[in-house]
Amino acid sequence: MALRNSPDAFGLVTRVIHWTMMLLVIGQLALGLRISDLQPGLATLWLYGLHKTTGFAIFALIVLRIVWHITSPPPHPIGPRNAAFWAARAAHWAIYALLIAIPLTGWAGSSATGIDVMIADRWTVPPLVEPSVFGEAMWFRWHDTLTKVLMALVTIHMLAAFKREMEGDGTLTRMLKGKA
Template sequence: MALRNGPGEFGLVTRVIHWAMALLVIAMLALGTRIADLEPGLANLWLYGLHKTLGFLALSLILLRVGWHLYTPPPRPLGAPGPALWAARAAHAAFYLLLIAIPLTGWAGSSATGIDVMIADRWTLPPVAEPSVEGEAFWFGLHGVLTKLLLGLVVVHMLTAIKREMAGDGTLTRMLRGRA
């Protein structure tokens, strides 16, 4: 089992990062939805802290994935070139952009509250936005819109992977086992 990607297979590191991100994104979507329904207050402070910590972990993982992708490019895509390949590449680019932008907009929104952005109740991140009510509304509003886009993309990604696997091209198997 190779750590690096090969011409026709995903390496172990790529697969571990992919599935860790998948679980983290699902957890973050569930937690973020829960937080959005709550009234801000001290009783819920730990949920906000958990969300920020997981968001920082997600940002770290996607940056690791970008670095790993540059170090060991992904295998050749399955299937013939054409609109489906273009759509897959566009979807993956959108994933990367959203998975970087969503934590950054959350960080900016948290910074705009004027409250320290704490990670794991231990480390304070530097503010990336000036404290202001308008900035807080803007950044958290953008954070929410981008998150909804990500949710839609996740659903399409999952359905496409299942459809392609059922068609017998081995897409899902390749991400689970490394090769089709």
């Protein structure tokens, strides 16, 4: 079982990063939807801390994934280079960009509250922006909007992977097992 990608197969490192991110992102989306309906308070404060910690983990993983893809390029896509191919490429890059922008806007919004932003209730990270009521509202609005776009793209990505697998092209199998 190869760790690195090859021209026709995903290596173990890529697959582990992909599926770990999938679990974290879906869990984070569910948690974010839950806390968006809550009033912050002492009983719910730990959920906000969990959301921030998971957000930093996702941010670190997407940076790691990008660096990994530079050092171990992913295999060539299966199928012709048609409109669907280019739409999938654009969606992948949009998902990568959103997985960078969403944690950054959340970090900025949290920084704008003037309250320390912490990872795992242990490490304080430096604020990205100065405290500001306007900035807090703006950054969290961006965070919310970008998250909704990510939810739509992730849904489309998953449906497209299932569709391609049902058509027998092996794309999903390749992400699960390495080779189609």
